[in-house]
Amino acid sequence: MSRFLPVAAALAAAFLSVPAAAAAPAAESVQAVVEREVDAAVARYDLPGIAVGVVEKGEVVAVVTRGELAAGGGEPVTAQTLFKIASNTKAMTAGVLARLVDQGRLRWDDPVTKYLPRFRMHDPWVTRHMQVRDLLIHNSGLGLGAGDLMLWPEPNGFTRADIIAGLAHLKPVTSFRSRYAYDNLLYVVAGEVAAAAAGKPYDQLVREELFAPLGMDGCRVGSWRIDEAGPVARPHRRVDGRNLPVEEDGEVVPDITSMAAGGIRCSLEDMLKWVRMWLDPGHPWLSPQQRREVWTGHMPMPISERMRRWDNTHFYAYGYGWRLSDVDGQWKVAHTGTLDGMYSSVILLPDLGVGIVILVNGPAEAARTALGQALQKRYTAPGSGLGVAHYAALLDQERQARRQARPLPDTSARRPASREEARALLGVWRDPWFGEVAICPRADGVGFASARSPLMRGRLMRVDERWLVDWDEDSVDAEAWLHPPAGTGKDATLTLSHVDPEADFSYDYDDLAFVRVRACP
DSSP, X not given: OGGGHHHHHHHHHHHHTSOGGGOOOXXXXXXXXXXXXXXXXXXXXXXXXXXXXXXXXXXXEEEEEEEBSSTTSOOBOXXXXXXXOGGGHHHHHHHHHHHHXXXXXXXXXXBGGGTOTTOOOSSHHHHHHOBGGGGGTTOXXXXXXXXXXXXXXXXXXXXXXXXXXXXXXXXXXXXXXXXOOOOSHHHHHHHHHHHHHHTSOHHHHHIIIIIHHHTOTTOBOSSEXXXXXXXXXXXXXXXXXXXXXXXXXXXXXXXXXXXXXXXXXXXXXXXXXXXXXXXXXXXXXXXXXXXXXXXXXXXXXXXXXXXXXXXXXXXXXXXXXXXXXXXXXXXXEEEEEEETTEEEEEEEEXXXXXXXXXXXXXXXXXXXXXXXXXXXXHHHSTTSOOOHHHHHHHHHHHHHHHHHHSOOOOOTXXXXXXXXXXXXXXXXXXXXXXXXXXXXXXXXXXXXXXXXXXXXXXXXXXXXXXXEEEESSTTOOOOEEEEOOSSOGGGOOBEEEESSTTSOTXXXXXXXXXXXXXXXX
């Protein structure tokens, strides 16, 4: 390197000789950049509330909060506000399992049945050979989001025991370990494996092994009291162009079945502690060996055209609770979280010592993507100057192209189905994992009502020659076509499918197959 020193000295002398009036302006601070981009996202997408933080080399260099806990309520979002982090919970579940491996309580290649003897997949061979690691990397052979209707919409009557029993009835769509397909149910199983290995409930395990040692005192898991927590952001949905908060939590927030897959709530302050730990390779919370294991690409993932165009990505894989990729030549470790009315994102650039956290309490898929890209590019492509407006415009173009290729069906001619024309559909029907639904007369026509998922109740509608379920609750935003069975008798199977081809995959209509079990009451 010594041969470059004369050149460097000459350049330094040249810069020092420039008059003060001509000196370049000071670089914009990270805080200023984040504030500008967050404000752009809030304005573009009319977000009810948001909290964003950035870490550089172990230090928090930006914290920005905007909006309210509940739109119109007047209480501001702060760095201590609790948000649902949704699937960013998965990295925490994986981290707790890695701690148990460090402690010698389990091994990644242990069979799941060692800890959960009642565990069954549809294929007995898969049951025998599924290891603890397989629960975390979306390689089970199940379809995208298979069985998620046992988790969402919330609340519902499914337990974790029901999920373990229901897995045996979910048919695979590919062979085991052959292809990536995102799932949530097996993370629920992973939480139960952790609990069995440690001899204590998952929520207690998370508090003792994760929250306490990392000082994440504001995070909540399992059942907890509202008055013993910090301010709590309420999810929102968009209705007629406005942000409407969903039903408020009660005095006691109950344990939810999806806890290990997406049930943790944390503040920005606590999430930045989580990020700082992962960016410190010498942090004692996890051994170097387990850090490598968690951040190893165990399951290849398909690289989208967007990733190639936006980030020049060549590698994409799933680790244990993290997505791993390259972005503009930099290593990226990241995950997102999505629940009804709550969105989160964690982006780590380990070689640069950079971490980004985004928490939003409203419908914000596009906002999360545009803002995450704008903040990430400050580090991976600092000369690009690309911000939220640029990526938002690209997302709008993509959505328009998708809608042209797969237009939303016109259901404007819908009308309530009469009892007479729906006579062949009337009865109580049963799916082996979802349970019973009743297609029976009600005051305003013919109803569709799930016995175990109370929000999944609606009215049967007629759209030309097709049947449609119009849900009573606005929070269930994926309408379903109902396909009457062909044939008669015990082999006649009633099925559902999405009306909107872009509906959230967690409305897992495709895996339902109902047979009639009795007449309407």
